[in-house]
Amino acid sequence: MHRTRPAAALAALSISACLLAGCSTRPGDESDRRKASPAASGAAATPHIRLNAADGQKHVSVRRGGRVTVEAGRITNVSLATANGRAVRGAVSSDGRTWAPDAVLDHGTAHRLTVVAAGADGRKVTKKIAFTTVAKTDRFTGTFTPDNGSTVGVGMPVSFTFDKAITEKKAVESAIEVSSSSGQPVVGHWFGARRLDFRPQQYWRANSTITVRIRLDGIKGAEGAYGEQDKTVRFTVGRSQVSTVDAATHRMTVVRDGKTLKTIAITAGAENSPTWNGQMVISEKLISTRMNGATVGFAGEYDIPDVPHAMRLSTSGTFIHGNYWGADSVFGRTNISHGCVGLNDARGGGDPTQDGAWFYNNSLLGDVVVVRNSDDRTIAPDNGLNGWNMPWDQWKAGSAR
Structure with a gap:
């Protein structure tokens, strides 16, 4: 790896670059370079310097802003410094085609960049x-x-x-690519100006791998809002498990990979506080928690410590959880909760033989719990991770692409 050198050393580097560099042209490639045919005419292509910023540009990425790429030539000199004269160290690649700073650049800092490149015939090009x-x-x-x-x-x-x-929703959404090893098409949907969800038309196929490519670095999201994230995320979809709660019969049927795994007696929301209907996704798991009605609009009605095996189904406070304060006789017979789905359990979750413990231990984040026959409306798609309650055509209409 070569590093930026003083002027005296650069002269020797320039001579070496002229002797060692080769040149090539690709049929049909005319972008900012001269077309040449070395075999026919002996001419060499003019070096083409590519930068990740334009002269005078503001809001440049701290990760990519100082990087340099040269085609049809080799880098002979790079000078990158802040406006106050502080040099930014960097390194040339072994093939002489790229240069990058040793570290990310400082935020909110003016820089000056000068690049000199030479072609195979020694012809030099400078860009500032x-x-x-x-x-x-x-x-x-x-x-x-x-x-x-x-x-x-x-x-x-x-x-x-x-x-x-x-505000620049199309630019932001286009910079995020979600794909599945199953080949299912995936579409984004905006819930307001701050939330963007992606999903396929139907549930993910079991045992598939989902890849999320986030390329937000340098993307303008709004005035005074530029992205910096550049990463790839992968996660795995496990077995298929969908549990259906029937609030009228007070039963939940757990189906895994198309086969009924277990039927559990439950208690759902009471008449004056029914459970939402619809498809709900488990978004959080808590082995034990405290539930206070004041946090969800039921101030003074309950404050229960050590609630076992709590799994969140909505942002507004719907859980499926263990219940130790209700008599055994309520499960499978009546609805007594303030909107949650309750399973028979022990305080704090210490008894693995209870229904609440079994369901908790056999559930993943992302499993689906469907509630039917409750005396309430269908849950809103943005209340939790519950976009499955929105028709596919409406979902696609919420994409900015």
């Missing part, structure tokens, strides 16, 4: 630009679920939440 990197206050970030390397249920969407309102 000045640019300013994006300020820390002008960045946006997307947090997302599920996590890289996780194994999830078939209902788990890919969900992004941005820390700033996005």
Whole structure:
């Protein structure tokens, strides 16, 4: 690896580059270079310098802004410095075609970049630009679920939440690619200006691998909001498990890979606080938690410690969880909850023989729980990870692509 050198050393490097560099042309490639046929005429192609910023550009990526690529030639000199004269160290690749800073550039800093490249015949090309990197206050970030390397249920969407309102939705959505090893087409849908979910038309196919390519670095999301994330995330879809709660019969049927695994007696929402209907996705698992009605609009009605095996189904506070305070006789016979689905269980979750423990231990984040025959409306698609309740045509209409 060669590093940027003082002028005296660069002269020797320039001579070496002229002796060693080769040149080539590709049929039909006319982008910013001269067409040449060395075999026929002995002419060499003019070096073409590619930069990741334009002269005078602002909000330039701190990761890509100082990088240099040369085609039909080799780099002989690179000078990158801040406006106050502080040099930015970097290295030339072994083939002399690329140069990159040793570290990411400083945010909100003016830079000057000069690049000299030479062709096989010694002809030199120089390019100079000045640019300013994006300020820390002008960045946006997307947090997302599920996590890289996780194994999830078939209902788990890919969900992004941005820390700033996005106005350039097409640019942001186009910079995120979600694909499945099953070949299922995947479409994004915007819920407002800060949330973007991706899913296929039907649940993910069991045992497939989902790849999420995030290429937001340098993407303008809004005025004063530029992305910096550049990563690839992969997660696995496990077995297919969909559990159907019938609020009228007070039973839940757990179906795994098309076969009934277990039927469990439950208690759903009472008459004055029914459970949402619809397809709900498990988004959080808590072995034990405290549930206070004040957090979900039932102030003073309950405050229960050590609620076992709680699994979140909605942002608004719907859970499927163990219940130790109800009499055994309520399960399978009546609905007594404030909107959750309750399973017979022991306080704190210490008894593995209870129905709540069994369901918790046999559930993944992303598993689907379907509620039917409750005296409430269908849950909103953006209340939790529950976009499956939106018709496919409506889902596609919410894409910005």
